[in-house]
Amino acid sequence: NAGVTQTPKFQVLxxxxxxxxxxxxxxxxxxxxxYRQDPGMGLRLIYYxxxxxxxxxxEVPNGYNVSRLNKREFSLRLESAAPSxxxxxxxxxxxxxxxxxxxxxxxxxTVT
Amino acid sequence: QKxxxxxxxxxxxxxxxxxxxxxxxxxxxxxxFFWYRQYSxxxxxxxxxxxxxxxxxxxxxxxxxxxxxQYVSLLIRxxxxxxxxxxxxxxxxxxxxxxxxxxFGSGTQLTVLP
Numbered sequence: 001n002a003g004v005t006q007t008p009k010f011q012v013l014x015x016x017x018x019x020x021x022x023x024x025x026x027x028x029x030x031x032x033x034x035y036r037q038d039p040g041m042g043l044r045l046i047y048y049x050x051x052x053x054x055x056x057x058x059e060v061p062n063g064y065n066v067s068r069l070n071k072r073e074f075s076l077r078l079e080s081a082a083p084s085x086x087x088x089x090x091x092x093x094x095x096x097x098x099x100x101x102x103x104x105x106x107x108x109x110t111v112t
Numbered sequence: 113q114k115x116x117x118x119x120x121x122x123x124x125x126x127x128x129x130x131x132x133x134x135x136x137x138x139x140x141x142x143x144x145f146f147w148y149r150q151y152s153x154x155x156x157x158x159x160x161x162x163x164x165x166x167x168x169x170x171x172x173x174x175x176x177x178x179x180x181x182q183y184v185s186l187l188i189r190x191x192x193x194x195x196x197x198x199x200x201x202x203x204x205x206x207x208x209x210x211x212x213x214x215x216f217g218s219g220t221q222l223t224v225l226p
Contacts, residue, residue: 035216040120042200042218043156058213090155098204098212100146103155 002026006091006104013081013111021076021107023091031094032074033058033101034066036087043090049074050097081111114139114205118217126225131188133220135201138182144204145177145184146214151197160186191224198222 004025013019025032034046045058049068063085065077074093078085088108092101115138125131133147144163148156162168162175162184174187184203188195201217 040218042116043202043216045213045215048213098144098214100158100161101156101202101214102158106155 004091004093004102004104006089006107008107009105011107011109013078013109015082015111017081018077018079019081019109020078021089021091021109022073023075023104024073025091025093025102026072027093027095027102028071029093029095029102030071031097031099032068033092033094034064034074034076035090035092036060036085037090037106038087046076046089081109083111085109086111114142114203114215116201116203116215116217118199118201118220120218120220122221122223124223124225125191127191127193129191129224131191131195131222131224133186133188133199133201133222135184135186135203135217136182137184137201137203137215139203139205140179140182142179142182142203142205144212145175146202146204147173147175147186148200148202148216149197150200150219156200188222191222193224193226196223 007022033048035043047066052071091104147160150156160175168175172189176185198219200219202214
């Protein structure tokens with residue numbers, strides 16, 4: 001039972017490049033989330049998907065897009081990376097909204 | 113803006129002592145409260161959740177909730193060096209319509225000294 005799996009683990013981009021972060025969960029959870037974590041700022045919600053077929057903006061959505069591909073998979077796309085998007089990105093899932101989250105291992109992204 | 117405040121620390125306690133971690137939140141409508149532990153370079157791990165006023169105990173961990181004071185705390189008894197980590201408080205609130213999301217505090221760094 002893998003839980004929440006994120007790929008890649010590390011990524012370096014140049015300003016203006018694009019990339020997609022992948023996330024999959026095998027716990028049959030309905031809700032999935034993307035957070036970013038920056039030093040001193042805690043975890044901030046980028047986008048979430050309450051259930052398959054729906055997505056909504058979180059606290060810091062600018063510069064990102066998401067796709068809930070199916071119940072298992074939720075991807076995060078950076079269309080034109082900026083240095084301000086240098087961060088650690090966590091995907092998480094929960095059985096329903098507002099419940100405890102299960103996190104993936106994170107993606108460490110550096111934009112130069 | 114829903115806010116969750118934690119003392120960033122660092123908090124240092126000797127091995128065997130009680131570590132007390134505190135969290136306040138701004139939204140009186142919040143209903144669910146969570147504590148996560150995050151080791152350096154790792155992802156957050158859920159260790160406790162509490163929904164009702166009072167205390168909830170799980171092994172060496174006790175979560176305490178006071179909704180009137182908008183205050184939640186985590187006590188770690190018989191602290192061990194392996195408890196050294198950052199502890200994140202998270203609070204569930206209604207973001208839009210009926211959607212409930214978690215807002216995280218910035219975390220308290222705990223060091224347990226051998």
